[in-house]
Amino acid sequence: MSACTLVSVSTVLGCHSCSRIDMFSKGTKRKFSDDGDEMLDESLAGAQVSSSYSLQRQSLLDMSLIKLQLCHMLVEPNLCRSVLIANTVRQIQEEMTHDGSWQVVTEAFCGGSQSPSERLVATEVLCRSREQDAEPKLFSVLSYEGCREEEVVADETLCSVSVSDTASNVCLSESARHCWERDELVDADRDDETCESSRLGPGDDEDDDDEDDDDEDEEVDIDEESPRDNPKTMGQVFGTFEIKNGTPGPDSALEELFSDVDASYYDLDTMLTGIQSAPKMGPYDLLDSLAPSHGPPSIGSPSSCRSDLNELDHIMEIIVGS
Amino acid sequence: MAGAGGGGNDVQWCFSQVKGAIDDDVAEADIISTVEFNHSGELLATGDKGGRVVIFQQDTENKSQPQCRSEYNVYSTFQSHEPEFDYLKSLEIEEKINKIRWLPQKNAAQFLLSTNDKTIKLWKISERDKRPEGYNLKEEDGRCRDSTTITTLRVPVFRPMDLMVEASPRRVFANAHTYHINSISVNSDNETYLSADDLRINLWHLEITDRSFNIVDIKPANMEELTEVITAAEFHPHQCNTFVYSSSKGTIRMCDMRASALCDKHSKLFEEPEDPSNRSFFSEIISSISDVKFSHSGRYMMTRDYLSVKIWDLNMENRPVETYQVHEYLRSKLCSLYENDCIFDKFECCWNGNDSVVMTGSYNNFFRMLDRTQRRDVTLEASRESSKPRQVLKPRRVCAGGKRKKDEISVDSLDFNKKILHTAWHPQENIIAVATTNNLYIFQEKVN
Numbered sequence: 111m112s113a114c115t116l117v118s119v120s121t122v123l124g125c126h127s128c129s130r131i132d133m134f135s136k137g138t139k140r141k142f143s144d145d146g147d148e149m150l151d152e153s154l155a156g157a158q159v160s161s162s163y164s165l166q167r168q169s170l171l172d173m174s175l176i177k178l179q180l181c182h183m184l185v186e187p188n189l190c191r192s193v194l195i196a197n198t199v200r201q202i203q204e205e206m207t208h209d210g211s212w213q214v215v216t217e218a219f220c221g222g223s224q225s226p227s228e229r230l231v232a233t234e235v236l237c238r239s240r241e242q243d244a245e246p247k248l249f250s251v252l253s254y255e256g257c258r259e260e261e262v263v264a265d266e267t268l269c270s271v272s273v274s275d276t277a278s279n280v281c282l283s284e285s286a287r288h289c290w291e292r293d294e295l296v297d298a299d300r301d302d303e304t305c306e307s308s309r310l311g312p313g314d315d316e317d318d319d320d321e322d323d324d325d326e327d328e329e330v331d332i333d334e335e336s337p338r339d340n341p342k343t344m345g346q347v348f349g350t351f352e353i354k355n356g357t358p359g360p361d362s363a364l365e366e367l368f369s370d371v372d373a374s375y376y377d378l379d380t381m382l383t384g385i386q387s388a389p390k391m392g393p394y395d396l397l398d399s400l401a402p403s404h405g406p407p408s409i410g411s412p413s414s415c416r417s418d419l420n421e422l423d424h425i426m427e428i429i430v431g432s
Numbered sequence: 433m434a435g436a437g438g439g440g441n442d443v444q445w446c447f448s449q450v451k452g453a454i455d456d457d458v459a460e461a462d463i464i465s466t467v468e469f470n471h472s473g474e475l476l477a478t479g480d481k482g483g484r485v486v487i488f489q490q491d492t493e494n495k496s497q498p499q500c501r502s503e504y505n506v507y508s509t510f511q512s513h514e515p516e517f518d519y520l521k522s523l524e525i526e527e528k529i530n531k532i533r534w535l536p537q538k539n540a541a542q543f544l545l546s547t548n549d550k551t552i553k554l555w556k557i558s559e560r561d562k563r564p565e566g567y568n569l570k571e572e573d574g575r576c577r578d579s580t581t582i583t584t585l586r587v588p589v590f591r592p593m594d595l596m597v598e599a600s601p602r603r604v605f606a607n608a609h610t611y612h613i614n615s616i617s618v619n620s621d622n623e624t625y626l627s628a629d630d631l632r633i634n635l636w637h638l639e640i641t642d643r644s645f646n647i648v649d650i651k652p653a654n655m656e657e658l659t660e661v662i663t664a665a666e667f668h669p670h671q672c673n674t675f676v677y678s679s680s681k682g683t684i685r686m687c688d689m690r691a692s693a694l695c696d697k698h699s700k701l702f703e704e705p706e707d708p709s710n711r712s713f714f715s716e717i718i719s720s721i722s723d724v725k726f727s728h729s730g731r732y733m734m735t736r737d738y739l740s741v742k743i744w745d746l747n748m749e750n751r752p753v754e755t756y757q758v759h760e761y762l763r764s765k766l767c768s769l770y771e772n773d774c775i776f777d778k779f780e781c782c783w784n785g786n787d788s789v790v791m792t793g794s795y796n797n798f799f800r801m802l803d804r805t806q807r808r809d810v811t812l813e814a815s816r817e818s819s820k821p822r823q824v825l826k827p828r829r830v831c832a833g834g835k836r837k838k839d840e841i842s843v844d845s846l847d848f849n850k851k852i853l854h855t856a857w858h859p860q861e862n863i864i865a866v867a868t869t870n871n872l873y874i875f876q877e878k879v880n
Binding site for chain 1 (some may be wrong): 519522523524525526549611612630631658659663679681713714716717720767770771773776865
């Protein structure tokens, strides 16, 4: 077991300050208002504190999503733990929706009432513009699965409370954006290449070349087939707990048989219809929209990553059904 | 304070024994996963991650003399569960023993139920100290005798032999749980028992293995709507129709099996309103109840959540009658504990014989004794350093912040890998069993 030492963490997240909502709303409105950039010193301080709160909240969200994704173990994961983490994710998402931070980012670019699909464009642009800074999103997380996954977010975000430009605004993940682009009949190949190159770009800067390149190649291949595999929806996460009973009807049996099969196209439908009908994303859609992690994630020892990559292969085989 | 099972302020705890490997390199299979005394306290059973059950027996030879300490020695060891593979889900089923529960003794043999994630087994532990000798038709080594050579008949007689303790599986209760079994509880009627997994509770008859009744089912139609799971369940010690189950949202439901066949509708709901000043993103996780235990009297029940122990009066649903903080200094560290998964640790708790003191574990191999009558609490440590025979345990103190006094340990120095999740208290005497990762410590009351 790795040493569990406590990281000295700001108590913002764990605190019970009732004023945090006030601080946040005060700071945020000022920051993103159309009134302009004039920010008084007090509100600047307020914005900084609220940004740090939202930073930490975002990192908690990221951490929770990573924990949920790491369900592909050899032994069945703990359902109680998964449920508690999922509830935490839902709480954060509800608060972010309530605080308006979900919409804030889109408004910054659109500045007004727009249709949900246009809002998506905004966030997509936002994501793209940050490509150079951001690490590869979903799949880089997956590549560190089994390594010290907490290091991915913990050290950078939970410890450092600095306000930076790469503030953790919520945006759609590449995979979601990917699907959306396909649906919009954008030239898939060209976009694939753009995405891939943008994803590989930061990836090439990694220290551990061999593993990461292999990983990236693997992920790129997989991505073309099934971009939405690994951030499984909650149904799939909890669905692995189902077993095939003798008694249920043929439909459910079929469903269970295919529960591990890539259902990305169904997810695509639900995601798109969901977006058309309501801008608010369900709590479990957050799994599909993992925000970019912040600093370069540290990689565990190469040997442990290698064995985990074998495990990863095995898991991907099952999912893709090769 | 005299009286068996009492734990008043006069009680000082001394080291008695430690079982298990000394070296720090812990083999995963040796990690202790459950500890349980039988109803007389003479036997102490432990289960480990490797699927083995080890039973210790109290040495009763010197019990007549009060000065002598009774020791627990290995009585029986057997492999209860083996690892299995679920081919449909491509997942392993761990052989780790989640719970052991003893049946009340009815005859010379002892019976216990042991369970892993999916299967419950009834084991019979019996002694054999005599064997028959002098068969007519077979030799002592078992070979058959040639009947033509037999000229006389004799009656076989029993002769003493070295004590042999045999454990044999009597019943296997399988294929009834889709989710992981977290609790088993024997009913006071001594005929039935319940087993609880994350979403369902089943009622079994001890004699019948191919059928069980589902009495609680909280699985939603759509698994995506799942927000709450069952964390523990127990039968009332005297009322055979009553049981309780706790949830990950900090609620306890009491059900009456006479009311209906399916006890989805509770007859009582125990829930404490949330303290709004302590609200955080971790509030729900730390409110999740990891253990629920009825008092021996049957009037109270105790619940353990991440930071506290609560005593509930069964007649009052809206709040506990007593609340004890186990390690409040961790409240400001919840984010880190969430990150390293320690926040999901499931601590157990137990009552002493006369329900006056409760005990539960903590980190850094600390455990807490909470005296309900004296309103005192003490933190003790199970460590090799304090393992000299009859060494009195010194109270430990954790410094939450600020200046650290001498003999105090600061929160940041605590070892979160050393957790005491499982503890047990002898039903009549002041003898406690405390399980660290792979060692079992036995402490006794100091006798002067």
